Amino acid sequence: MADVSLSAHQLSLFYSQIQLRRFDDSTLRILELILSSKDVKLLLELRSKLKEFLRSQSLIAIREAAEKPIEHKLLILEFLVRAFAIVDDIESCLAVRYEGLIMRDTWTVNHLELRVSCSEWMNFAEDAFNNEYYSVTAKACENALLCLKEEEGDYNCDNLWGNTWTISKIQRLEDIAIRLSTCHSVQGQAAEYMRKKTMSIKKSSFSEVAESTASMCFRDGIKQQNIRNLLRLKNQ
Template sequence: MPGVIAETTSLFRSQIEDGSFSDVSLQILESVLVAKDVRALLEIRSSLQEFLRFHAKSVMDRIAAKTVDEKLNVAEFFVKAFALVGDVESCLALKYEALVLRETKYYNNNGFRVSYQEWYNFAKNSLYNGYYAIAVKGFNNALSCFQSELNADGNTGDYFMKDNIVDKIRKLRDEASAMISSSSVQALTSKYLKRKATECEQRCSLLPTNSQQAASSMFRLGINKRNERKLYQSQRKKQQMSVP
């Protein structure tokens, strides 16, 4: 069985390297992810995630000048591939790119353009998985699409329902924005506390030697001054005694 999985994995890798982004390649990938050994499955997934990340970026860069259809097909392929190997972040990143490509191609075609509901579901999925920056972009696009759909529909009825939808999207967008700020503050606070802890350790490591030296100097200086004062007082007494 391990030998079969290794061969299948190699076949999938060669498909990607040869530029075969088809349903057949996805079926091969699915057949790889059937290992019953949990540890082996995790290792396979980790290896394929790294492989797909590298090639997804490489391929998307390479086809930047291609038609929207070609880029869209490749992006959607990698969305499905990342979903299969459990790479949520990469899946959402490519999903966003695929939605933007669709929006670009079918902007004036109401039958094929991205609906506000698609953007909303994407943004909500991004938010709940902790990818707040992507979520904010998704919610903004959902609001924009919702307004465009209203304008295209020309239906001005049921304002209450429409306001509810807009409010719901805005609240979730604001929640995602707040999470970005919170994460930034937490990161800065963590860095600050680590720096202060390091500075404190450094001061503490130097404190015993420096403080002992300072105390010793002050102690010696005090003794010298006291001795000088006693000597001066003794000399004065002698002088007074010697006066007739």
């Protein structure tokens, strides 16, 4: 009973912190404390509530920050990535990570320090692949190759072998992701999904560029995964 009461108090405190837009380490520590309960049933209930709350609040926070500086927007996204990871919401965590990478890419012209490295795109591509978001994996690999091309000026003859090996690794992952994405895609449903989602995504992204490249591509990948899960259930 005491565990339930303590969790309720911590949950209320966390809600308050988020609504006050205190996106910092102290708020994340409260979140970790909430999910430290030893009661499995209670833990599942709390995790479900937190996922729903974070998803709804993240959209509101993103809209509110539309006119804020890029640094402020990225801090919010970084917080959300960590929060979604703590509550084990892999889908939202990857979606926000992708949004942040695309946003940095978009602003690189004016903010060179925001440039996304090839290794960052590759880390994301591998995480997306491991969670069966194949179309997103392929896009991330494409971006990784573009980054590598831009970084070629930083390489010398001693790095040539390593650069070639990296390109080969990225291309192999991209080819596998494209094949798997094609095998499992349902063209009609995916097209309908994209049509319906276009307007809602535009309302929640930080910029039009980020909307069209990041959210739409990632959500398409999510849709394909959901379709695959449905097909598996039907075949059982």
